[in-house]
Amino acid sequence: MSVYNTSDFRKGLKVQIDGDPFLMIECNFVKPGKGVAFYKCKLRNLLKGTVLDRTYKAGQTLEGADITEITAQFLYQQAKTFVFMDTETYEQYELTEEQVDDAWKYLKEAMECQLMLYNNNPIALTPPNHVVLKIEYCEPAVKGNTATNVTKPVKVETGAEIMCPAFVEQGEYIRVDTRTGDYLERAKAEDA
Amino acid sequence: MSIDPSPSATWSKLESRAKLLRQVRAFFDDRGFLEVETPLLAPEVVLDTHIEPIATANPTGDARDAMNSSPAWFLQSSPEAHMKRLLAAGAPPIYQISRCFRRGELGPMHNPEFTMLEWYRPGDTMEQGIALLADLAAEMLGAADVYRTSYSDAFLHHAGFDPLEIDDPSLGEVAAEIVGAEASRTMSRDDQLNLVLVERVEPHLGHEAPEIVFHYPASQAALARLSTVDRRVAERFELYCQGIEVANGYCELLDPRELRERMQREATRRVESGLPTLPLPEKLLAAMQRGLPPCSGVALGFDRLVMLAAGVASIGEVLAFPAERA
Numbered sequence: 001m002s003v004y005n006t007s008d009f010r011k012g013l014k015v016q017i018d019g020d021p022f023l024m025i026e027c028n029f030v031k032p033g034k035g036v037a038f039y040k041c042k043l044r045n046l047l048k049g050t051v052l053d054r055t056y057k058a059g060q061t062l063e064g065a066d067i068t069e070i071t072a073q074f075l076y077q078q079a080k081t082f083v084f085m086d087t088e089t090y091e092q093y094e095l096t097e098e099q100v101d102d103a104w105k106y107l108k109e110a111m112e113c114q115l116m117l118y119n120n121n122p123i124a125l126t127p128p129n130h131v132v133l134k135i136e137y138c139e140p141a142v143k144g145n146t147a148t149n150v151t152k153p154v155k156v157e158t159g160a161e162i163m164c165p166a167f168v169e170q171g172e173y174i175r176v177d178t179r180t181g182d183y184l185e186r187a188k189a190e191d192a
Numbered sequence: 193m194s195i196d197p198s199p200s201a202t203w204s205k206l207e208s209r210a211k212l213l214r215q216v217r218a219f220f221d222d223r224g225f226l227e228v229e230t231p232l233l234a235p236e237v238v239l240d241t242h243i244e245p246i247a248t249a250n251p252t253g254d255a256r257d258a259m260n261s262s263p264a265w266f267l268q269s270s271p272e273a274h275m276k277r278l279l280a281a282g283a284p285p286i287y288q289i290s291r292c293f294r295r296g297e298l299g300p301m302h303n304p305e306f307t308m309l310e311w312y313r314p315g316d317t318m319e320q321g322i323a324l325l326a327d328l329a330a331e332m333l334g335a336a337d338v339y340r341t342s343y344s345d346a347f348l349h350h351a352g353f354d355p356l357e358i359d360d361p362s363l364g365e366v367a368a369e370i371v372g373a374e375a376s377r378t379m380s381r382d383d384q385l386n387l388v389l390v391e392r393v394e395p396h397l398g399h400e401a402p403e404i405v406f407h408y409p410a411s412q413a414a415l416a417r418l419s420t421v422d423r424r425v426a427e428r429f430e431l432y433c434q435g436i437e438v439a440n441g442y443c444e445l446l447d448p449r450e451l452r453e454r455m456q457r458e459a460t461r462r463v464e465s466g467l468p469t470l471p472l473p474e475k476l477l478a479a480m481q482r483g484l485p486p487c488s489g490v491a492l493g494f495d496r497l498v499m500l501a502a503g504v505a506s507i508g509e510v511l512a513f514p515a516e517r518a
Contacts, residue, residue: 007296029299032394033430033440033491034414035386036242036379037297055370055391057379 002064006039014067021046021065021118072115093122105160106131106178127178132192142166199512208502225285230274236473237266239458244295245269267293273476280479287311300506303514312489318427318443321488329402339403351392356424397432416442441490448480
């Protein structure tokens with residue numbers, strides 16, 4: 001695996017610290033005018049999600065983490081296991097509920113997601129930023145109410161509940177931002 | 193990939209920058225200083241283990257000879273050496289606004305090419321040097337007061353120990369808390385003090401008012417003279433605002449033998465750190481042999497002053513084209 005010197009440090013670098021893979025989310029060069037340079041870094045543990053603050057002296061090194069990102073198609077869910085397939089190699093990967101985390105709310109069959117692999121094992125899943133989902137059940141729309149600030153819970157085809165404006169109807173399609181979980185707009189069936 | 197040719201600073205920030213340049217010139221002109229310009233490109237630099245000049249082709253050489261046979265010249269990391277040569281030649285109080293170059297310095301507070309405001313006033317003691325810096329800081333940043341804190345007190349207050357008294361093992365432990373034991377062991381005492389400074393002290397300095405820290409340890413004197421009252425400290429001072437280091441000043445070292453020793457120490461440290469060998473600043477040493485008048489001088493990072501005046505957190509916001517867009 002590659003070794004990174006402090007001069008290679010930058011946001012987005014994936015490194016190995018105390019046996020875990022970390023993503024460098026911040027790296028600031030700090031240097032007193034008359035002294036040695038330091039790099040103040042914030043790193044996110046890619047397995048645990050915790051954030052670590054570390055300061056490195058210029059010239060220190062970190063080992064790179066064997067992290068790759070692939071495009072994978074969601075195949076199916078069996079009990080608590082989610083099965084994906086690499087769209088290039090057709091290799092299959094299994095993710096646990098914990099690894100899928102909130103992304104289950106947006107997973108539809110054949111949907112293409114980004115899968116992060118650590119030492120070739122899947123560790124995290126990123127669905128597309130926007131997905132279109134069908135409304136399976138909701139309270140009837142309030143006539144004449146077109147305001148977006150009045151909301152109601154809506155159950156979508158994946159079983160998830162999304163807060164939507166009061167005017168949406170059962171059977172309609174909606175576009176959702178998977179990063180925030182927010183309703184964006186009404187969509188058409190052909191977008192789904 | 194598409195090329196983005198646009199500047200990173202907004203017009204309003206560039207206007208703030210131009211306005212501050214005018215204010216700085218007025219400040220020094222009103223006080224009878226002479227504005228000077230000295231070479232950016234020269235065959236010598238002042239040696240410092242932690243400041244890396246940028247070597248260039250020898251301008252007197254033949255382009256077909258590439259950089260091989262004639263010794264390199266250097267984009268200057270500070271105008272200090274040339275300004276002191278002017279002082280040794282009998283200059284009045286002088287100031288300069290010049291570009292400086294430091295290899296590898298890139299970050300929210302650093303750009304490898306930056307603007308330094310540097311000034312010297314013959315006859316000034318450290319106290320007078322501090323007073324002039326305080327006047328400038330108050331005027332440029334609209335501050336009613338400027339605090340003065342000794343280096344020792346700053347550490348006692350924010351890091352909980354006296355940097356002049358703490359023994360090596362205890363300081364090593366503090367450094368290890370921050371960078372880990374392994375890295376701490378590879379650091380000199382001054383490296384460890386600087387680590388504690390950037391990590392635990394600097395972030396707290398200069399929030400209520402600009403703050404001038406003075407009496408740095410003798411081992412970090414750089415080109416300042418040592419205190420005649422307390423030999424543990426140097427007559428070196430720095431200005432901090434909002435946790436940012438803005439300026440560095442000295443009551444200047446006058447003794448050329450002492451400077452040669454310090455430069456040789458830096459040269460040795462550079463070799464130990466695997467850094468390229470640099471020539472000694474012989475012209476500066478020769479000028480000091482003729483006699484540098486007693487004086488104080490300050491180098492101030494002008495871009496950082498603009499950042500503070502404009503209330504922005506990144507140097508790229510006050511530069512039209514920082515290195516990554518140059």
